[in-house]
Amino acid sequence: MKLNIKRLLSFAAVAVLLGSFASESALAQGASRASRKDDKKEDAANQIDQQTGAVMSKASELINANQVAQARAKLAELKLDKLSPHERAIVEQMNVQMDMTEEKYASARQHMNAAINSGGLNDKEIADGKYFIAQTFVQEEKWQDGINGIEEWLKLPNVKPNGNVYYLLAVAYYQLEKMDQALVNAKKAVDLSDKPQEGWLSLYASLLINREKYKDAIPVVEKLVNAYPAKKQYWMQLSGVFGQTDDLKNALIVMQLANDAGLLTEQNEFQRMADLMMTQDMPYSAANVVTNAIDAKKIQPDVKTWQFLSNAYIAAREWKKAVPALEKAAQMSDKGIEYMQLGQVNLQMQQWDGAVAAYEKALSKGGLKDPSDAHVGIGAALFNQKKYSEAKAAFEKVPSSNASNAKTAKSYIQAINAMLRKN
Numbered sequence: 001m002k003l004n005i006k007r008l009l010s011f012a013a014v015a016v017l018l019g020s021f022a023s024e025s026a027l028a029q030g031a032s033r034a035s036r037k038d039d040k041k042e043d044a045a046n047q048i049d050q051q052t053g054a055v056m057s058k059a060s061e062l063i064n065a066n067q068v069a070q071a072r073a074k075l076a077e078l079k080l081d082k083l084s085p086h087e088r089a090i091v092e093q094m095n096v097q098m099d100m101t102e103e104k105y106a107s108a109r110q111h112m113n114a115a116i117n118s119g120g121l122n123d124k125e126i127a128d129g130k131y132f133i134a135q136t137f138v139q140e141e142k143w144q145d146g147i148n149g150i151e152e153w154l155k156l157p158n159v160k161p162n163g164n165v166y167y168l169l170a171v172a173y174y175q176l177e178k179m180d181q182a183l184v185n186a187k188k189a190v191d192l193s194d195k196p197q198e199g200w201l202s203l204y205a206s207l208l209i210n211r212e213k214y215k216d217a218i219p220v221v222e223k224l225v226n227a228y229p230a231k232k233q234y235w236m237q238l239s240g241v242f243g244q245t246d247d248l249k250n251a252l253i254v255m256q257l258a259n260d261a262g263l264l265t266e267q268n269e270f271q272r273m274a275d276l277m278m279t280q281d282m283p284y285s286a287a288n289v290v291t292n293a294i295d296a297k298k299i300q301p302d303v304k305t306w307q308f309l310s311n312a313y314i315a316a317r318e319w320k321k322a323v324p325a326l327e328k329a330a331q332m333s334d335k336g337i338e339y340m341q342l343g344q345v346n347l348q349m350q351q352w353d354g355a356v357a358a359y360e361k362a363l364s365k366g367g368l369k370d371p372s373d374a375h376v377g378i379g380a381a382l383f384n385q386k387k388y389s390e391a392k393a394a395f396e397k398v399p400s401s402n403a404s405n406a407k408t409a410k411s412y413i414q415a416i417n418a419m420l421r422k423n
Contacts, residue, residue, distance in 0.1 A: 052078060052087055059094060068098045089120030096132075105136040127156050135168065143172040163192040167200050174203065183207040190220070198228060205237065214244040225254075232263040239272070252276035267299045274308070283315035303332040310341065319349045330358075335367030336374075343377045355381040372398045372405040379412055388416045 048056070055077055062071035075095070080088055092115035099108035115121060116129045134149025150169055154161060167189035173182035186204040190196045196204075201224050208217035218241050224234040235258035242251035255273040258264055264273070270293040277286035290309050293299040301309075306329035313322035322345050330338035339362035346355035359374040359381070368374065379394035391412065398409035 047084070048087055048090075049084075052083065056087075056090060056094070063094065063097060063101075066101070068101055071098060085118045085120035087120070088118040089115045089125075092118060100136075105140045109133050109136055123158070127153065127159055130156070131159075131165075138168050138172055141175070143175045147172045147176075161192075163189040163196065163200060165189075166192065167197075167203070170203055170207070174207070179207060179210055183211055196223075198224070201227075209237075209241065209244075212244075214241050217241050218245070229261070230263075232258065232265075235261075235263060236269070239276075243276075248276055248279045252280055265298065267293070270298055271305075271308075274312070278312065278315070283312040284318065287312035287316065287318070287321070301328070303329050306332065307338065310338070314341070314345065319345050323354075330361070330365075333365075336362035336365035337367065337369075339365060340368065340374060340377075343374070343381075347377065347381060350384070352381040352385045370402060370405070372402045372409075376405050376408055379409065383412060383416065388419055392416045 055074060059071045059074040062068075062074060071094075075091055078087075078091060080091065083091065092111045095111040096108045096115070099105070099111060112129045112133055116126050121129065130149065131153045134146050134153055137143075137146035137149055147169060150165060150172075153159060154165070166185040170182045170184075170186035170189060173179075173185060183204075186200065186207050189200045190204050193200070201220055205217050205220040205224065208214070208220060218238070221234060221238045221241055224231075225238055228234060235254055239251045239254040239258070242248070242254060252273065255264070255269075255276060258269075259273060264270060270289055274286040274289040277283070277289065287309055290299065290305065290312070294301050294305070299305060306325045310322045310325035310329055313319070313325060323342065326338055326342040326345060330336075330342055339358045343355045343358035343362060346352070346358055356378050359377045362368060363371055363374050375394050375397045379391045379398075382388075382391035382394060395409035395412050395416075398405050400406045
C-alpha cells in the first residue's frame with residue numbers, strides 16, 4: 001500500500017498555530033487579560049511595557065507585510081533578559097511565526113520551547129505549544145519524534161484531542177510501517193468526527209484493506225464513494241473490496257455504475273468489468289464490453305484480449321462471432337492452441353473446410369498438448385464431407401498412446417471401412 005504523504009498532510013491541516021502565536025493576537029491576549037478584574041496578580045504579570053509594546057507592534061506589522069528580515073531586526077532592539085515572562089513569551093511566539101513562514105522548523109521549536117520555559121504562558125498555552133512542537137516534527141517527516149510529542153501531549157491534564165490529533169498519529173505510524181497502531185488511530189480520527197475529512201477516510205480504508213479487514217472497509221469506502229462520486233479511485237477500491245469478500249455480484253455492480261458515470265478509461269478497468277461479467281454468467285455482455293472498448297480505442301488488444309473475447313463468445317454460443325477473435329488470437333500466438341479452438345468452433349458450425357484448415361494450422365504451428373486431438377478433428381470434418389479415404393488417413397495418424405482418441409479413431413475407421421466395402 002502506497003500513500004501520498006504530502007496529500008495526506010494537506011488533509012491533516014498541520015496547523016502552525018500562526019493565529020494563536022501571532023504577535024497581534026498575543027498582544028490582544030495580554031490586553032484582554034489586563035481588562036479582567038478577577039485576578040489582579042495575573043493582570044499585573046500580563047502588563048506590557050509601553051516602549052516594548054511599541055516595538056512588538058511595529059514588528060507585527062512587518063511580519064504581516066511579509067518583511068521577516070525587518071521584523072527580526074526590529075525585535076532585536078529588545079533585550080530579552082529585561083523583559084517580563086509574559087513579554088518574553090510573546091517575543092518567542094513572534095519568532096515562531098517568522099520561523100514557520102520560512103519553514104525553519106528546528107528554530108521554531110527552539111523558540112516555542114523558550115516561550116514555554118519563559119513562565120509567561122498559562123497551562124493551556126503551554127499545552128498548545130507542546131502540541132505545536134509535535135506537529136512540526138510530523139511536518140518535517142520526523143515520524144517517531146512526532147509520535148512521541150503527540151503522545152506526551154495526550155497525557156497532559158485537560159487536553160481535548162480531536163480527530164486531527166489521531167489522524168496525525170495514524171500518518172506517522174503508517175510511515176513507520178506500524179500498521180496496527182496506525183489503524184487504531186485512524187479509527188479514532190474518523191469516530192471523533194461527524195464529517196471526517198477525505199484524507200482520514202482514505203487512510204482508514206487503506207489501513208483496513210492492508211490488514212485484510214475487508215468487510216470493515218466496505219462502509220468506509222462507501223462513504224468515500226458517496227461523498228466524492230467523481231473520484232474513480234474510490235469506485236475501483238469499493239469494487240476491489242467486494243471482490244475480496246467474494247461478493248462478485250456487488251463488485252460488478254460498482255464497476256457498471258462507474259462505467260455508466262463515464263469514469264472508466266483504462267484497459268484494465270474494462271477488462272476487470274468483463275471478467276466480473278464472466279463470473280456472473282454474462283459472457284455475451286462481457287464480450288460486448290471488450291468489443292466496445294476496442295472500438296473506442298480504450299483497449300489495445302493483444303493475444304490475451306482476443307483469447308478472452310473468443311472464449312466469451314464461445315461461452316455465449318455465438319460461434320460466428322468467436323471466429324474472427326480466434327483467428328486474431330491464433331495469428332498472434334506462438335502456439336497452435338487457438339487454431340485448435342478455431343477448428344472446434346468450425347466443427348460446431350459444420351464448416352468442414354474451415355475446421356480442416358484450422359486443425360492443419362494447429363499442427364503446423366505446434367505447441368499442442370496432444371496433437372492427436374487435431375488428427376481426430378480433421379478426420380471428423382473429412383468424414384462429414386464424405387471424404388472417407390482422406391478421413392481414414394487422418395484417423396490412422398492417431399497413436400494408440402491416447403486411449404480415448406485411439407478408441408474414437410478406431411470407431412470411425414470401422415465405419416469408413418464398412419462404407420467403402422458397400423461402395
